[in-house]
Amino acid sequence: MPLPCHLVRSKRKSLAVHVRHDRIEVRAPLRIARREILQFLSRHQAWVCRKHQEKVKRASEHLALSDGSPILYKAQNLTVRLRTAPRSEVIVSATELTISGPDLAPEKVAAVFKGWLQQQAKAWLPGRTRALAEHLGVGTKLTDVVFRKTKSKWGHCTAQGRIQYNWLIMLAPDGVIDYMICHEVCHLLHMNHSPAYWQAVARVCPDYKRYVGWLKQHEHRLWF
Numbered sequence: 001m002p003l004p005c006h007l008v009r010s011k012r013k014s015l016a017v018h019v020r021h022d023r024i025e026v027r028a029p030l031r032i033a034r035r036e037i038l039q040f041l042s043r044h045q046a047w048v049c050r051k052h053q054e055k056v057k058r059a060s061e062h063l064a065l066s067d068g069s070p071i072l073y074k075a076q077n078l079t080v081r082l083r084t085a086p087r088s089e090v091i092v093s094a095t096e097l098t099i100s101g102p103d104l105a106p107e108k109v110a111a112v113f114k115g116w117l118q119q120q121a122k123a124w125l126p127g128r129t130r131a132l133a134e135h136l137g138v139g140t141k142l143t144d145v146v147f148r149k150t151k152s153k154w155g156h157c158t159a160q161g162r163i164q165y166n167w168l169i170m171l172a173p174d175g176v177i178d179y180m181i182c183h184e185v186c187h188l189l190h191m192n193h194s195p196a197y198w199q200a201v202a203r204v205c206p207d208y209k210r211y212v213g214w215l216k217q218h219e220h221r222l223w224f
């Protein structure tokens with residue numbers, strides 16, 4: 001199937017191509033000739049194809065909450081099981097993650113799973129966030145810890161000292177979760193990603209590069 005290609009012209013100075021699983025987007029300066037754009041694309045054809053295959057594979061690996069689907073939970077490959085039961089709950093065994101409830105309609109299953117992750121997020125993240133902020137001497141800067149499932153972010157720290165977490169992070173291994181806490185709390189020291197900021201991260205979490213790498217490689221599997 002040919003891949004739809006969108007051309008977006010703007011005041012930018014150079015050509016760029018963004019590859020997604022379902023389309024590619026070419027960003028071009030206002031006055032560049034069509035011929036030049038086509039030449040640019042054919043020059044980068046191999047890269048675009050490779051990138052596209054990678055994106056298709058990643059999109060197919062997004063978390064699906066259906067019976068028999070694979071799920072990456074705390075870095076373990078488990079199988080999702082759906083079971084009809086009077087009580088709604090999630091149970092993790094060595095090989096399966098079972099979501100049960102009286103109604104197994106997809107939105108009900110998603111709600112049970114979401115409630116389970118949110119409960120873990122609330123029990124784990126605020127306390128550790130506050131403790132680390134106090135340890136780093138920025139306890140008074142931390143105003144609030146909130147939860148939201150955003151489209152592409154695991155965490156966020158505002159200039160007002162409000163730290164926001166995506167509760168889907170509870171699917172990640174504990175080391176990755178602690179790195180996320182460290183990442184956001186260190187923004188109370190430095191509101192940027194400067195070398196000084198990363199030095200502060202490394203003091204708290206010397207292995208942080210491993211966790212950044214783990215997220216890069218696996219995070220698409222935690223989204224649903």
Ligand SMILES: [Zn+2]
Pocket residue numbers: 183187192193
């Ligand atoms: Zn950051």
